[in-house]
Amino acid sequence: MSQKTRRSFLKTSVLACALATGFTLPGLAIAEDKLGWPEKEELKFGFIKLTDMAPIAIAYEKGFFEDEGLYVTIEAQANWKVLLDGVIDGRLDGAHMLAGQPIAATMGYGTKANIVTPFSMDLNGNGITVSNKIWEQMKVNIPKQDDGKPVHPIKADALKPVVEKYNAEGKPFNMGMVFPVSTHNYELRYWLAAGGIHPGFYAPHKGDTSGQIDADAFLSVTPPPQMPATLEAGTIYGYCVGEPWNQQAVFKGIGVPVVTDYEIWKNNPEKVFGLSEEFTQKYPNTTVRLTRALIRAAMWLDENNNANRPEAVKILSQSNYVGADYDVIANSMTGTFEYEKGDKREVPDFNVFFRYNATYPYYSDAVWYMTQMRRWGQIAEDKPDEWYFDMAKKVYRPDIYERAAKSLIAEGMAKADEFPNFATEDGFRPPQKHFIDDIVYNGQKPNAYIDTFPIGLKSGDVL
Numbered sequence: 001m002s003q004k005t006r007r008s009f010l011k012t013s014v015l016a017c018a019l020a021t022g023f024t025l026p027g028l029a030i031a032e033d034k035l036g037w038p039e040k041e042e043l044k045f046g047f048i049k050l051t052d053m054a055p056i057a058i059a060y061e062k063g064f065f066e067d068e069g070l071y072v073t074i075e076a077q078a079n080w081k082v083l084l085d086g087v088i089d090g091r092l093d094g095a096h097m098l099a100g101q102p103i104a105a106t107m108g109y110g111t112k113a114n115i116v117t118p119f120s121m122d123l124n125g126n127g128i129t130v131s132n133k134i135w136e137q138m139k140v141n142i143p144k145q146d147d148g149k150p151v152h153p154i155k156a157d158a159l160k161p162v163v164e165k166y167n168a169e170g171k172p173f174n175m176g177m178v179f180p181v182s183t184h185n186y187e188l189r190y191w192l193a194a195g196g197i198h199p200g201f202y203a204p205h206k207g208d209t210s211g212q213i214d215a216d217a218f219l220s221v222t223p224p225p226q227m228p229a230t231l232e233a234g235t236i237y238g239y240c241v242g243e244p245w246n247q248q249a250v251f252k253g254i255g256v257p258v259v260t261d262y263e264i265w266k267n268n269p270e271k272v273f274g275l276s277e278e279f280t281q282k283y284p285n286t287t288v289r290l291t292r293a294l295i296r297a298a299m300w301l302d303e304n305n306n307a308n309r310p311e312a313v314k315i316l317s318q319s320n321y322v323g324a325d326y327d328v329i330a331n332s333m334t335g336t337f338e339y340e341k342g343d344k345r346e347v348p349d350f351n352v353f354f355r356y357n358a359t360y361p362y363y364s365d366a367v368w369y370m371t372q373m374r375r376w377g378q379i380a381e382d383k384p385d386e387w388y389f390d391m392a393k394k395v396y397r398p399d400i401y402e403r404a405a406k407s408l409i410a411e412g413m414a415k416a417d418e419f420p421n422f423a424t425e426d427g428f429r430p431p432q433k434h435f436i437d438d439i440v441y442n443g444q445k446p447n448a449y450i451d452t453f454p455i456g457l458k459s460g461d462v463l
Helices: 003-021 029-035 051-061 080-089 100-107 132-141 160-168 183-194 224-232 245-252 277-282 284-306 309-316 326-333 363-375 385-395 398-410 446-450
Strands: 042-047 071-076 094-098 115-120 126-131 173-177 201-203 208-213 217-221 238-242 255-260 271-276 336-338 344-346
Touching (some): 029 284, 029 398, 042 051, 051 071, 051 326, 080 094, 080 100, 080 115, 080 271, 094 100, 100 183, 100 363, 115 284, 115 385, 126 132, 126 224, 173 224, 183 238, 183 363, 208 217, 224 238, 238 245, 245 255, 245 326, 245 336, 271 284, 284 309, 326 336, 363 446
Parallel strands (some): 042 094, 173 217
16 A cells, blocks of 8 residues: 555545544544645645744644645755745745745746745844954944943944945955845845945846946845855855854854844744745645644744744754754754854844744735835836735735634634734734834835835836
8 A cells, every 4th residue: 555545544534533423633634624635745845944944844843744634845955046946847835935035926026926925934033244354344333332242233334434445445345145035135235225335226127137236235146055155265245144054154253143134123024935826726725734734833933932942953953954053053043142252142032933923924024025126126117005015915825824823723723812813904014113224114105115215216216
């Protein structure tokens, strides 16, 4: 009997037994009336070696996928483009994605494809690191605490004189980010621009996708695991990346993380779980069930004040997942973050997987990424506010999330107060104030928000 046949036999037997006796089992059988069996049981998911892929690893290791009748293979991908292409061509059924990837694909920026997300994977989790040489030049511009350590958050104002010096000497100031539509690109640009450093424009309508037009600092793509080595080689002077690759620079003694994305935008949305729209239409039960498994994994990661994080770190340190040393991953995953070597500070929300409604796919999160695409020229022309809302609703799927969450609540596997109030939720967070430049973001007014920035394209601007 094949593995697939055995699963089918087991599924039929369990259901027959449950129906005959009135007995229900957690997860799969108990929700049968409402959700139905998964149409596709054997799935392959992709990820990049970053700690925020944790919900996928935990859903696998803790048996949450199998509880839903899903038999999942998890496979690391070489880079974000390979990962996206795998979802588009069907080699992968779903993947850990940059929040900007489904949006950009659906818009047709780069590869055109309808990609959706029913699940936001985490909040925060990134940092900006500079080389030791740049840090020595920066820190003279940073005020000190009574103990002699730098005052945080460190703004790019401290970097601006350094960049100006390099430019005056005819040396390009090169920095790395992981992908043109990555959160890291937009966070690095946001931080630089807030300090008066222009990170450059894109002009795709003119065939220029370098993102370096009018730039003071030149940003280019480097895959996350290669960031420390590229910094050490001197090819770049700094980078923005997710963990554990900022802490790796500290452990190797080659660089200093100067700011986290929590300090740039408190509780910012980070990765999402991406699927092709075709997959969700063809396999609706499978889509809801995998979302249930991911929600349970996120809950496990944050429950009891992060009590499970040491176990999660042990899992992630395996070579088939992130593959970095336990201590490197634990430095941020367990609620601390080390800046300059020996300067370890409490940052309990550096990685958030469930609390603060981290897993809910808010339309306003999608809109923010599009405002930054427009600000830097990836969206070349003005769009009305409604365009932003319509695009967000094509990509972000709170309807799928709501069905998954409500079924978990109905089964007693989650509590209603752990989720948004689905009866009143409109998909837009209240105006958010905690940005490093003190500019307030209101997702209901994207064009007004874009026009508030001193650096960046404004209404009517076309390069």
